[in-house]
């Protein structure tokens with residue numbers, strides 16, 4: 550397993566990609582494994598009793614950093630194929646003190662979920678990240694963990710690095726009303742709750758991805774969901790299992806928008822996770838008039854999957870319903886691209902969380918869209934996008950993988966090429982993106 554221990558966003562060699570204008574994309578493909586499920590598979594398999602075999606694991610930097618963190622805490626994790634891992638769990642109480650800081654790279658999910666587990670360990674750790682992660686708010690996990698008697702602190706603004714010290718008498722169970730709809734915060738509290746006596750529960754203001762709940766059940770751990778309240782009883786046992794991770798709908802989203810907006814395109818993406826807490830992108834694109842068919846619906850472990858076929862369609866502008874925002878939070882950057890060529894006006898509201906992702910995605914997308922000729926206006930909590938002629942140009946990605954992929958997709962409807970800066974970060978979530986897009990028919994060239 551590769552080590553990224555000393556890497557940071559800015560220390561990756563910079564790669565800029567010139568994506569040629571126009572073109573069509575056609576074919577049947579698979580995209581890499583789901584990032585959320587990949588993180589969780591390593592976490593739960595490491596804390597389980599016995600050996601788990603994981604297939605479909607995302608070989609992206611984020612999930613590899615999570616695997617490295619558990620290796621550093623004494624868990625044996627072996628690759629048993631390109632995207633398969635064999636993990637020998639150490640049980641809830643078998644982690645060892647790492648000899649160095651734990652480096653989470655770019656991964657907010659990795660850091661926030663690990664904070665929940667480390668808060669309950671009888672050793673001290675320091676969680677660090679790259680420049681982007683070091684700017685992200687951790688107060689949202691520090692606050693509930695302190696209520697659980699954890700000994701955790703960030704810097705004076707509640708940002709990483711996070712110092713997590715052994716909690717004298719262990720963590721205590723709480724009920725926590727989540728102030729933001731965040732699966733990461735929900736998961737962090739539930740993970741700490743695994744180590745507390747009694748029942749730990751959270752209520753969420755709106756549904757968020759439920760992979761933690763589903764995967765805990767796959768590992769034989771009982772989790773109760775009643776309406777918007779999720780609870781579990783601490784001090785149980787996770788039992789090793791074999792898991793198949795679905796292809797990531799967040800990665801598939803770039804292909805879905807690409808096939809919708811490019812001319813004469815028809816793309817099928819196989820085995821994509823269609824967990825209802827993740828399918829906001831399908832609902833939004835369908836409301837915009839996209840031609841999307843779900844085929845061959847089946848199960849991969851506890852997660853529903855399908856093959857998704859998308860054909861070109863003239864999209865129309867909509868007011869994106871706010872209840873779909875948390876269900877499509879990572880896909881909104883590419884929705885803004887779809888909106889650029891949709892007739893009329895598209896408005897996204899209630900998406901202020903975008904401002905605290907890997908970059909400020911509202912600012913980054915508004916700036917980049919303007920640079921390529923799109924009439925886009927950032928608002929505090931979203932964006933207003935009017936139908937435009939995409940004229941091409943140069944865009945900054947702010948070291949954010951999803952901003953980079955969104956602008957690559959935009960080139961399919963541009964009259965001139967788009968030079969997308971710093972595309973090296975695409976490996977965070979979608980290794981092989983350019984190979985796959987060029988197999989489908991997109992043309993690009995890279996420069997250092």
Ligand code: S3P
Pocket residue numbers: 584585586658730731732733734736757758878879902
């Ligand atoms: C994730 C939850 C989301 C999402 C992130 C992955 C997860 O973040 O944006 O990419 O795996 O739990 P929030 O829960 O903070 O919204």
